[in-house]
Amino acid sequence: MALFTPVSRIGPTINLCQQNPAQHVNQVTTDTDTSIVPEHLQLVFERGCKHLKGEQVEEFKKFILKNQNCFARPGEVGRTHLWIHKIKLKDEKPVREPPTSRRIPMFKRQAVEEEVKKLEERGLIENGFLIGQDDSVSGETSKIKRGRKPNRPKQAKQIPQSDTDLTLEVIRDKQESDSILKQILKYKIEGRKPDWGEISSESVHLKYWLARWESIDLKNGILCMYWDDDTKKGRWKICAPNSIEKTILWYLHDTKTAGHLGIKKTYEKAKLSPFYWRNMQESIKNYVNQCEICGERKNPPNKKRHCMKSYVVGDPFERIATDIAGPFPITDNKNRYILVVGDYFPKLTEAYAMPDIQAKTFANIIFRA
Ligand SMILES: [Zn+2]
Known part of the structure; x- marks a missing residue:
């Protein structure tokens, strides 16, 4: 049973908003004679009575008369208090949709743009602005933002490249000016390993290199150390003085081709590099941990959690x-x-x-x- 007259019967000339302002069902005037089924409900009544008998017809008639205001009269739309539509018109955010559903095929874009322009001219929609566009520049702060929020602007800046070029001459000079390596150089040139008593009061750093005396040699005037890595493919590596450690680390981690890799991968790269220094792994770890760009862009590692399980107790106050x-x-x-x-x-x-x-x-x- 249709409770409302189909819109097609009302005719296309009716403006529902202007000619029929919203009115609560209780405010609608009722017919004075309630015993007669109104003319516009005759058809509904006759159709409904087809399968009804005696008292049922009377009950149905009473029902129709009681609720006659719910049915549309000719030329108007029926009203009911049973259902209220809420239409939000002011300051509502647009419905967010996944980007895939907004993507328009190339051949349809021109037609869509024309339609959008027409709607804009009629004042039905207003222009938004692109994701990531700066509000202060565009002056579009009052307009609707579409899509997801733009990413937070990055604050950290790339560390500039060091002025030190890692040429053989520079490395040789730096080794000769390094407080520890210059002593090793001196001992190597003299060709004698100092006694323990001679160096016992010296720093751990010097003792570290002297402990590897057999592996250290001069190559083109540069102090190098024969280094065996895990793959047992030994190679000569330059003993890097303290003053160029940061520059080496910059090349290993910060250059565009280095890509700010993590501690493990940066260390793997360092092992393949021609340099070696004491506590290389530790200094790489500190350098990567202190890198602002890595700290800003990378998420903390996922901490694995154990599965939850019930804790079984056997006595009061056990836990x-x-x-x-x-x-x-x-x-x-x-x-x-x-x-x-x-x-x-x-x-x-x-x-x-x-x-x-x-x-x-x-x-x-x-x-x-
Ligand atoms: Zn980094």
Whole structure:
């Protein structure tokens, strides 16, 4: 049974908004004679009575008369209080859709742009602005933002390349001016390994290199060390002085081709590089951890969690759980907090008032309970 007259019967000339302002069902005037089925409901009544008998027809007639205001009269739309449509018209955000559904085929774009232009001219829609466009530049702050939020602008800046060129001459000079390596150089040129007594008061750094005396040699006037990596493919590596460590690390981690790799991969690259220095792995770790660009762009590593499981207890007070709620307004007894104690075994939960959350107060309550 149709409760409303189809719109096609009303005719195309009716403006629903202007000619029929919204009116609550209770405010609609009713026919004075309620015993006769109104003319516009005759058809509905006759159709409905086809399968009804005696009293049912009377009941149906009463129903129709009672609810006649729900049916449309000729030339108007029927109203009901049973359903209310809410249409939001002001300051509503547009519905977000995934980008795939907004993508328009190339051959349809011109037609879409024309349609959009027409709607804009009629004032039905207003222009938004592209994602990521700067508000202050475009002056479009009052207009609707479409799509997802633009990414937060990056603050960290690329570390500029060092002025130091890692040529053989530069490296030789840096080694000769390095407080530790220049001593090793001197010993190597003299061809004698100092006694332990001679260097016992020296730094650990010097002892580190002297401990590798057999592996160290001069190549073209540069101090090099024969280094065996895990693959057992030994190679000569330049003993890098402290002053060029940062430059080497910059080349390993910060250049555009380096790509800000993590600690492990940067160390793997360092192993393939022609340089070696004491605590190389540690200094790479510190350098990467302190890199602002990495810190800003990369998410922290996913911490693996163990599966949850039930904790089985066999006796009261074998395991308890506590929590403190508050602070609340101070009571007459000067209490501000509530200590909640739950016993895992009987599932008994009790609450105690606490004046403060000091460990002493907590312990007193727990041991007295
Ligand atoms: Zn980085």
